[in-house]
Amino acid sequence: MKLITGIVALLAVGFTFLQLRPSAEMQLLYTNGIEPQGFELNCNCPPGFELTDGNTCESRNMYQMYASLEEKGVGGLKTALPEVRDGFSPQQTDLGRYLFFDPILSEDGTVSCASCHDPKKGFSDGKAQSVGIHGNVVSRSAPSLWNVAYMNRFFWDGRANLLEEQMKGPLYSEHEMGTTPESMLERLNENNTYRQLFAKAFGRNADETISDTEVYTAIAAFECSLVSLNSRYDQYAHGFHEALNEQEIEGMNVFRSFVARCAECHTPPLFTNQQIAVLGTPEPDGKPLDIGAQGVTGDASQRAGFKVPSLRNVAQTAPYMHSGRFSTLRETVGFYTQGRGHAVPEGEKLILHWHIWEPELTDHELDLLVAFLQTLTDESFMPMIPKQVPSGLPTIASNTKPSV
């Protein structure tokens, strides 16, 4: 135990240095061969998962008591969720956790997945637009990662259908983590701890090199463990109606009413139907229109279309919309009642979603909606943030922020 404390202290000195010259310091760490020791991979599944004889973690929750129409995972209160992504091993999941929090994945050792998907901020970052490597401000807001195991469309513009595809975006974007597969694998393969951990997680010898596929699998495994299904809303859904107060129930009724129509796209139990919708939300001042899904499909009818986000834990993930234009939930729900297309730039012809209309909600109803949205918060299965990671680089938990 003393030994570990000693190493931590030693590293802390390193981190102070690191704040000023991250990449140089990282180089130093490697050349000196200083790697924190004592990493083990958990052989137990995260909460919400059962360990099988085949050493895989299978998702278990109360929504599995229900069915859904056409097995699409959309409906009402007692409706099954969409098909879940599970079946990773506990070791892969835990390795993914280290990778997720380890800035080693970024080119200069300053940015980890958790930089923009911070567990303390609903696995988002609290910023309107996320900040990547070298202080680059990217064009969109970081989405939450809660319940991604149930999703089949990723990125605001929906351009990936698999987490493994999605993560290549930020990893290899020059504005986000700024690395390349070759360079990332070189860093990982130079790290003895990672070589051991990957070998263990993937059941092979440590003298074989780490592959990019293994990196993607491990991170996907960790992300799929982020399950949030125990909010007060869920208690209501499962039949305990006292879980919500009168105001929150009224808010739920506004939410599902065909006047506000929130539930038509933010459909329970995931609170998204995972479709692309054109809302016509305003961009931040001075920013041109983000064409969203049109940039992916080339289809003009999807101009400014974005993926409908899940609203689970939404109270934790301000600011809102693709470019974080709205700083509060109240402001966000207010958007929908200010007139169809009121924020569409002049000269733009967007094919707005048919549920964008003139619901004329009262201020009181907007307040009720916010009250209801706050009942969707549940972080009871929050994972442990590692205090140290195999690279020895500072993590978001070490309270030393990389210089920007």
Add this chain to the structure above:
Amino acid sequence: MKKGVVILLSLAVFGLGVFLGSRFLGGKGSTPALPYGSPLSSVPDSLQGSGEVASFFRGQIIEVKDGESIQEAVGKANPGDLIRIYPGTYHETVYIDKDDISVQGVREDGEWATLDGKGELNDAILYSGNGVLIENMKIMNYKGNGIMGQAGNNFVIRNNWVFDTGVYGIFPEFGKNGLVSHNVLSGIEDAAIYVGMCDNIDVRNNEVFNSVAGIEIENCRYALVEDNYIHDNTGGILTFITPGLPIKTCKHVIIRNNFVMNNNHVNFGQEGSLVASLPRGTGIIVMAADSVYIENNIIAGNNNVGVVVSDLSFGAQISKDAEVDPTPEHVVILDNVMMNNGSDPVDDVKLAMATQLKKTGPDLIGNGKSTGCIRNPQAYTSFGLGHFTQCDAPSTSSIKSYLLPEPYKPLELETMEKGKLAFYGVCSGCHAYDINMIGPPVQVIQALYKDNPKGLAEYINNPVKKRDDYPEMPPQNYLSEETRMAVAEYVLSIGQMANKGMGRYSYHSEELKEKSE
């Protein structure tokens, strides 16, 4: 053919007499009759006679009198109960998030139990429970819906009088196995009856008028629209796929024995809504839906066109959806009576007529790609459907109903299975098998409650602080009594089961290290 005439004649009697539904409403005297049983357990009585089956409700009767709250009664009701609402005006939004609740208006001396939103409230009735029955209610002046269901299966909505309830009159969504019958609806700015993303639905014996769209079957499978009187709307019956929805097909729809008459109402749909571009005078639209059968309807006096068969290029501007097949396939038009349609069609139709030097407007028109057949094509004026073959498809009469032979059953799980789902879904955040987490290990709990699942279930419901080394457990009273008992039994069984993997869970190693330090 003769049989067809007989059916049409009997339909005529029905169509004019939709208020015959009042035969459900009981006789005279101080105790109005209780509802008949669920037609879901047999073929509909309109085809089969009396429909005398087992009682729909099986619990208590809760009465609501004028001046009282319907919602309070729903709050008190348990599955199986019947809520009887006496004549009076009720100004509220009623939501039913429980299973097997019946809501029945009682009619006395011609007076109705009336839900009146006074133009202030959003919806009259919202339900998500299964087995909900709503009948004999008068519903008016709401902004959103008369009756809206989200995911309730096995529903019955019948004998209601719904008008001026905003966007939709009766709107079941995400439901399986439901009946919408003998309702009278008018003054709805979108669809009077809107069946959205449902399976196995019968819509029969309704009168629908003065609305923008009469009956919509959208992204559904197995829907029967029969014996309805649909008149004086902008459009009569619409069956179609809306792109951009999570359920992406619409197929196996029978439109049979309906009157689709004079649907020439000016379109008063909201700007931006899908029906806002619906041309007035349109009898039936089949858009992108597959295996649609149109049989034995009287389709008359619709000034634009009798029946439109179209791909998704028709109508509203809407974002494309690569996962939707836009082409209607296997559209089967059997014997129908079509007359006086197309007397004042939209410009596109006029143009089509001009190119063929026709002066009579269309009974049938095709737009874009489609496949299908027409029986007796020479009987109709028709444009754009020359590629349809001559039908040799038989009549749909062998299909009496698309309802399931028995109510759709919820998943049936063993007690242990339920306990396991609740344990991993909820308890595993704090408890592991043989290691300390936020709460004590399962092994310790097992030692304390050996052979006493009831005691454990009670503790789960109402915990008391027992140990200094753990934080106090919050009450898990939101779990039902049944679930608490199932969890208790499961927890006490962990480790005794053959599956060795079971019981080895917890969370990450560091947390464990911290605990052990």
